[in-house]
Amino acid sequence: MGAKISRCLRSKQEEYEQLTSLIVSKQSSPGGEGQRTLLVFINPHSGKGRSLETFAHLVAPKLDSNLIRYEVVVTTGPNHARDVLIAKENLGMFNGILILSGDGLVFEALNGILSRVDAFNILSNLPIGIIPSGSGNGLLCSVLAKHGVDLSEKSVMNKSIEIATSPTVNAERVALYSVKTETERYAAFLSVGWGLMADIDIESEKWRKLGKHRFDIMGFIRSCNLRSYRGRLTYRPYKARGYNPEADVFNVYDKTTQERIDEESLQRPTPKTWTLHDSEDVTSSDPQEEEEEVIIEDNFINMYAVTLSHIGANHRFAPSAQLEDNRIHLSFILWRDIRTRVDVAKYLLAIEQGKHLDLPFVKNVEVSSMKLEVLSEGSYVVLDGEVIETKSIEVSSTRNNFRVFSST
Ligand code: ADP
Ligand code: MG
Secondary structure, X not given: OHHHHHHHHHHHHHHHHHHHHHXXXXXXXXOOOOOEEEEEEEOOOOOOOOHHHHHHHHHHHXXXXXXXXXXXXXXXXXXXXXXXXXXXXXXXXXXXXXXXXXXXXXXXXXXXXXXXXXXXXXXXXXXXXXXXXXXXXXXXXXXXXXXXXXXXXXXXXHHHHHHHOOOOOEEEEEEEEEEEEOOOEEEEOOEEEEEHHHHHHHHOHHHHHHOOHHHHHHHHHHHHOOOOEEEEEEEEEOOOOOOOOOOOEEEOOOOOXXXXXXXXXXXXXXXXXXXXXXXXXXXXXOHHHOOOOEEEEEEEEEEEEEOOOEEEOOEEOOOOOOOOOOOEEEEEEEHHHOOOHHHHXXXXXXHHHOOHHHOXXXXXXXXEEEEEEEOOOOOOEEEOOEEEOOOEXXXXXXXXXXXXXXXX
16 A cells, blocks of 8 residues: 555656646746747646646646747745746746646735835736646636626636736736734735635645535535634725826736836836835825724624635625725634534535625625734634734725736
8 A cells, every 4th residue: 555655646647747847848938029028937836736737738848839938947845936937037038927826826926026125126027927736816816707608617627727828917906905913914815704704715625636526525624613713803994095096007018117127217207116005095194084994703604804805715705895905804713703604604605605794693894904813722814815824904905916827
């Protein structure tokens, strides 16, 4: 049995190595002037573990035939993509980044870019494309849903390949949020979860080969085996302040990132040197103009805040959320508001139909900032699908955004 498993692991490893060397041997030398060029990150372990095959057989041939060059990084573990993006000197020569993984690698890439001194020049001028190889692709599904694409697995894959390999692809703005934990600061774009849904996400990691079905199975187990979590949730309801980001798009291959940055600097002589966290303050300096802060200390079943419409193909969590809009859609369930475990199962099923917000025990509010303090042991705080070690997390709207490949 042991020998069989080790043979199987060895052949999987050999397959990875063969595909990696095939991809690396075919990758193009960096583009010269007027060349279309992408920087590609492939996480061979994301989702069902097929991203190398997807790139080699479905993506690379189309990039080749459309004369789009690429430099490939096959990630070897957590923080590899982040470290490459922090250190890379010639980022400006690329037209975009292409990620074959889930939301987790997009989060890592963004936070890598944000650790650079030229972060804010790069961020809005180096768009990110995604091929759905992870088990959670909330960002991609939110973008495709906006353009009316059917979110079946096959259609998401086909459409994302069509978009990512097209010379006429457009990039669109997606709002960024500022996050502060006990020890770290991050930029985030998708979700903060704690309680039921965070447990389902993290405890089902061991079944990642099942793809999105892992969430359904763990959801069933968790609702039979319900937990409550003590916490303090503080939030400030959203107040519109005439902030209407332009829903503008640009063609990814019209200019390189450096050409866009140079053009911007001609139009705006003061360079963007501020950081995400200097500009997080979207609230008014006059407290009279603000909504009152709300504080709830109680036993929670679930707390999930999202900034995009979809957290997965079958999870249209905040139907009214817009890509570039900067409000946070906070929803939570208190232990004392549910009658039986059946209510919780109903909630999980209703998410798939986008009807969960209609359930009477689910509280929803649009906020511009929120803070969660965890007052009990043994729970996960999950940020954009990744576990964060902290007992306190604050999320605030910003006026910053990044760009994502969206349509052709
Ligand atoms: P998934 O949906 O499969 O979880 P994500 O992109 O959300 O995919 O998350 C992938 C995580 O795996 C990221 O945190 C990333 O840093 C990490 N990672 C990247 N490359 C590897 C690798 N070769 N082995 C293990 N983990 C990796
Ligand atoms: Mg993930």
